Amino acid sequence: MEIPTSETDKMSIESFDTTKLLVNAARQRDKRGFNDFPIIDIDCHHYENESMKEIVEFIEDPVLRHTGQVYSAAGTGAQSPLLPGVVGTQDISGRVTRYPLRKLEETPVDDKHRDVHLSLKFMDAMGVDYVSLFPTPMLLLGMHPQPEVEAGLARAYNRWLTEVLLPSEPRIKTMLYLPFNDPEASYRMVQDFGDRPGVCGFMVVSTRNKPVYDNAYMKTYSLIEEIGKPLAFHASYNWNDRTLGNTNRFLITHALGFTIYNVVHISNWIINGLPERFPKLDVIWIESGLAWVPWIMQRLDNDYKMRSSEAPSLRKLPSEYMQDMYYSSQPMEMPNDPDILEMTFKMIKVDTQLMWCSDYPHWDMDVPSVIYDLPFLDEKSKRNILGENARKLLDIDISDRFPDYKALT
Secondary structure: OOOOOOHHHHHHHHHOOHHHHOHHHHHHHHHHOHHHOOOEEEEEEOOHHHHHHHHHHHOOOHHHHHHHHHHHHOOOHHHOOOOOOOOOOOOEOOOEOHHHHHHHOOOOOOOOOHHHHHHHHHHHHHOOOEEEEEOOHHHHHHHOOOHHHHHHHHHHHHHHHHHHHHHHOOOEEEEEEOOOOOHHHHHHHHHHHOOOOOEEEEEEEOOOOOOOOOHHHHHHHHHHHHHOOOEEEEOOOOOOOOOHHHOOOHHHHHHHHHHHHHHHHHHHHHHOOHHHHOOOOOEEEEOOOOOHHHHHHHHHHHHHHHOHHHOOOOOOOHHHHHOOOEEEOOOOOOOOOHHHHHHHHHHOOHHHHEEOOOOOOOOOOOOOHHHHOOOOOOHHHHHHHHHHHHHHHHOOOOOOOOOOHHHHO
């Protein structure tokens, strides 16, 4: 990226620093005492395309590796054919310059990767103790027309992540990307990486057209259940979708796209009896917000009562299975009437099933205060949502950060 030379651009660069951008979050951290109890962010992001030159070296297929090397050497980054193109953009031109300028943010030159330093900057500003780190451009990889590309790049990314990034910083964890378009590759991914340090679960990008009930995935679900780590479905969007393609503003595409795929997957998961088949497999639904949950609970319950013969495996209402699942908070939809949000919280049993996440550094991110400042939550509920629920589910050892943690509970 060429360094801007105008005085205005120089001022923009000088003022662009994570700690400055999050100065209000740091003030909230100190005022609310976020340093006094563990906070775990189950969904934050980095831009893996900025490290693509490193990642492609881990691609095992020589043809794919050479393709990645050619494009990363040319500096095209996300324009590589290994990653699908993006229709539309999440940037808010002239108002949010987070994406183009972050490459210019200064970080220390030491044995830790730049992505680690950038993550620690925002974590410390917000008072976050641990994070589950996800990729960003790869969240659209589920729509790549070549399954072997998704599988090859996912394996390379997971190797790079577990061999380069995670070992240098114990505060950063991940749920490993599964190349769901290739069931066998997904199974091998769980086999080969499931017990690596820093891996606290597995992640499927929801934006794809593969049904979760396909028999080809059953052995993968069984293995994940046996390992005892959760399976997450992480939302994204696809403006090329035939339905979403009818929208003409990203506002609509974002509002619908980040929910509709998870709605389809959770419905298929429940009605096809997967909670009964894998009762010990914990499932998380990430980055879809919460407003969709009451809707699909009521909708599925209503139809199930009329057509229960189509779901013979179920032993209780669909909504009751949903109450056993886990949800991330972001984006926290804040209705004008707080009673609506409170009812949503009650319907999903937030004391045990909801986990806060920031989605940093994306434009619709949430800081911890969106949970802590809710008037209808007591102190214990706030602490459960902000960290304790994730600590238990992801089995995160926090003793190095909170040696007297048990005294806080």
